[in-house]
Amino acid sequence: VRPPAPEYRTATGGRPGAPSGGSPAASAARPGGGLYAPKPPPRQTSAPRAHPPPPAPTPPSPPSQRSSPTVSRPTPPAAPVDDAVPPPPPPRAPDRSPVALRDVLLQKAIVLQSYTPGQHRIVCPSCGGGSNGERSLAVHIEADGREAQWMCHRATCEWTGGSSVADAKSNSRRTQSESAMGSNTSVGTGMSSRRPGAGAGGAVKLPPPESLERVGPGETTPAAKKWGAWLESRGIDLSVAERNGLASQNVFSPPAGAHVDALVFPYMRDGELVNIKYRGEDKSFWQVKGAEKILFGLDDIAGAREIVIVEGEMDKLALEQAGVKNVVSVPDGAPGKVKDGPVPAPEEDRKFEYLWNCRAALDPVSRVVIAADADAPGQALAEELARRLGKERCFRVHWPEGCKDANDVLLKEGEAALRGAIDNAEGFPLRGLFRFSDFEDDISNYFGVEESSEMKGVSTGWKSIDNHYRVVPGELTVITGVPNSGKSEWVDALMCNLAVQHGWTFALCSMENKVHEHARKLVEKYTGEPWFEGKYTKKARMRPETMRQGLHWLDNQFVLIRHEDDELPSVDWIIGLARAAVMRHGIRGLLIDPYNELDHKRPQGQTETEYVSQMLTRIKKFAQHYDVHVWFVAHPRQLHNWRGEAPGLYDISGSAHFINKCDNGIVVHRNRDEKTGSLREVTVMVAKVRNKVAGSIGDPKLEYNLSNGRYEDIQ
Ligand SMILES: [Zn+2]
Structure with a gap:
């Protein structure tokens, strides 16, 4: 005698009519309990039409x-x-x-x-x-x-x-x-x-209960027993299988082209059978043709504020085995990859229509834990679900190392580990919204700042300057000074030091220097010998071999960004070439000298303040993105009644944004009064330092070497 078949109601209400298979005696004795237990008569099924x-x-x-x-x-x-x-x-x-x-x-x-x-x-x-x-x-x-x-x-x-x-x-x-x-x-x-669904039109054929063989504890048919053993091999108790209405059915398998004993996953809603997912022995899957797509386990999340969504029915069973019952599974597994573009309108969103069909249950949920497989399709599914359900209420599960899905975790790590993975789900990243822990590396790096730390920057080559200003990759330094203060020359000397001591390479966009002039200044600083004889000192000029060595070194350490046209270069043009120089030459520094020589055409209606702010933002983004230090030289505006004193950062034409946006602000000033000190004395006024790890404001002094253009610490 065949064991009793489970009982269920179809969406049309009541049990289906005459059994189309199985033993007629089966309907006489129904087991108690389980999903198929008799229910009160269904409500509202008399009329198939609503307005x-x-x-x-x-x-x-x-x-x-x-x-x-x-x-x-x-x-x-x-x-x-x-x-x-x-x-x-x-x-x-x-x-x-x-x-x-x-x-x-x-x-x-x-x-x-x-x-x-x-x-x-x-x-x-x-x-x-x-x-x-x-x-x-x-x-x-x-x-x-x-x-x-x-x-x-x-x-x-x-x-x-x-x-x-x-x-x-x-x-x-x-x-x-x-x-x-x-x-x-x-x-x-x-x-x-x-x-009553498409069933009213006769399109959807749900099997009568008599054709289903209960999978669960106790006496079952051989086919059901086989599936029961398989479920147990996957760590699922038969009681869990029974509560979820699992059954075996001898049914035509479209993939196999023959009748097989298939495992039945009943898709229920309010106790009514809506769809069935079949699993064949060869791991093939199919569903009832034309049936409504809904989530598996929908009745288990009725009224729940927190739910878990998994990628397959077996994962839902695994979670129930671990004590987590408010779980639903998607009916069709994972998509291949995340689709580009916006989420389609619901009526065109066929792949995810099950979400729409379950909106009454999903809408009030405040926390959705998405526990998809740990592979690319699983991650794509998680992304697609979160896009539709609203990322702000979605959380993502990370499975333990070496585990693919919930069922896998249950088998390899056990129930507690599975529960733990669900409890530790992380919020979906929202664009632009962060927590401090998202920056953990940065922050602990900051805590453990050492001499070698990049945040502290590299030495300028001058002890007195290092106390106030060090060169940090990714930062923007604005430099100003009155004409002939030597601000450009000081940056040249700084770059030479960085090239010699740290092997840095640079892109130079120097608009007021002729190329041969700039080469002279740099080679003099590198070799320590004068290019010409007798101009400022009696020291002999450098020999041609020395010049060639210097030039060879220059070629290795610097690339030039030069605008060959008559028009002025724009900031974006410079940044574009500097990006290429990062790729091709690995530059660590970029010099733009001076700001005043750039093309400053600005859109109609934009103020100079807005323009400067946006331009500096673009330069800073470049610096940060490529870890390049940018020096931006700017002349001060015309100073009236100037008596030789140093200008301030606020004297730069083009607004206070130069100070607001830069990481470091430096004013280079040369003494022009013999009575107050040596004419070779140069003050490098560090007027702003954002990064307190790297420096502090102050007025260190250097001595200018007339014969070779070097700057030296004052002994
Ligand atoms: Zn109103």
């Missing part, structure tokens, strides 16, 4: 909301609604999913970003939020996610109201009983109560 209630006055058609493909907004109130003109059939299976609060609110033209319990604010559809399009409508969703009240705070509008899923249901029930039996077509927004 939406009349829509709110002048509802705008929300573009992203799903509506009937042929009716772009709720049908106008043509009372009494009847079937005189049946709407044309939609191109897809009619919406049989339960009413969600979003469906109810859509009838009032209220469309929210999310439908989680709590307060939401939107532009009022009744008054449009006035001329400013104010978000004047406050919508409060109750804790159960099934009821909402709203109020517009604009005095000229003050639209208030409330609606609930329960109201809508009784409403649609009334409409149903009033309307004649007829077309099975969905109208409007899917604002229908459950309907």
Whole structure:
């Protein structure tokens, strides 16, 4: 004698008619408990037709909301609604999913970003939020996610109201009983109560319970026993299998082209069978043709505020084995990869239509843990789900090393590890929103700053300067000084030191230097010998071999960015070439000298302040992205009644943004008064230092060597 078959109700209500297979005796004795246990008679299955209630006055058609493909907004109130003109059939299976609060609110033209319990604010559809399009409508969703009240705070509008899923249901029930039996077509927004699906049209063939052989503890058929043993080999208890309604069925397998004993995963909603996923012995899968796509285990998340979504039915069973029951599985596994572009409108989102079909259950959930497989398709699935469910409420699970999915973790690491992985799910990264721990490396690096740390920068080659300014990759230093103060020459000397001591290479965009002049200054500093004889000193000029050696060294350490046209170069042009120089020559430094020689055409309506701010932002981004230190030389504006004193950073033409945006601000100043000291004395005023690890403000002094252009620490 065959063991008793499980019992279930189909969506049409009641048990299916005559058994099409299996023993007729089977229906006589039904086991107690389990998903297939007898349930009270189903509600609302008498009429297959529902009409939406009349829509709110002048509802705008929300573009992203799903509506009937042929009716772009709720049908106008043509009372009494009847079937005189049946709407044309939609191109897809009619919406049989339960009413969600979003469906109810859509009838009032209220469309929210999310439908989680709590307060939401939107532009009022009744008054449009006035001329400013104010978000004047406050919508409060109750804790159960099934009821909402709203109020517009604009005095000229003050639209208030409330609606609930329960109201809508009784409403649609009334409409149903009033309307004649007829077309099975969905109208409007899917604002229908459950309907007997495509089954009414005879398209979906769900098996009668008699054809299903229970998989669970105790006496079962040989086929069911075999599947039971397989489940146990995957770490799933038979009691868990039974609670989830698993069964064996001898059924035609499209992949195999023959009848096989397949494992049955019943997709239930409110205790009704909606779809079946079959698993063949050869690891093939198929589903009931034309059946509505929903999540597996949907009834286990009814009313839940926190849920887990997994990639397969076996993962759901594994989590239940570990004590986590508020779990659903997607019906179709993972997509190949994340699709580009925006999320399609629900009516075109066929691959994820199960989310839409389960919106009544998913909308009120405040925490969604996505526990997809630890492979590329699994990560793509996680991303696609989060995009649709709203990343702000989605969390992602990281499986232990070497584990692929929940079932894998259960087998290899055990129940506690599986629970732990779910508990430790991490929030989905939101673009632009961070926690301090996202910068952990940076921060601990900062805590453990050592002499060698990059944050501390590299030595300038001068002891007195190092106390105040060190060269940190990724920073921007603005340098100013009156004409002939030697500001450009000091940067040249600094770059030579960095090249010799640290092997740095540089791109030079030096617009006031002729190339041969610049070569002379750099080679003199490198060799320590004068290019010409007798100009400032009696020292003999460098020999031709020395010059050639110097030139060879220059060639290795510097590249030139030069604008050959008559027009002035733009900052973006320089940054573009500097990027190439990073790739090709590995430059660590970029000199732009001076700011005043750049093309400063700015868009109409942009102030100089805005222009300078945006330009410096682009330079800083380049510096940070490529870890290049940028020196930006700027002349001060014309100083009136100047008596030889040093200018300040605020004297740079083009606003205070030079000081606000730069990491370091330096004023180079040369003494021009013999009475106050040596004429060779140069003050390197470090007027701003953002990075306190690298330096501090101060006025260190250097001595200029007339014969070779070097700067030296004052002994
Ligand atoms: Zn209003």
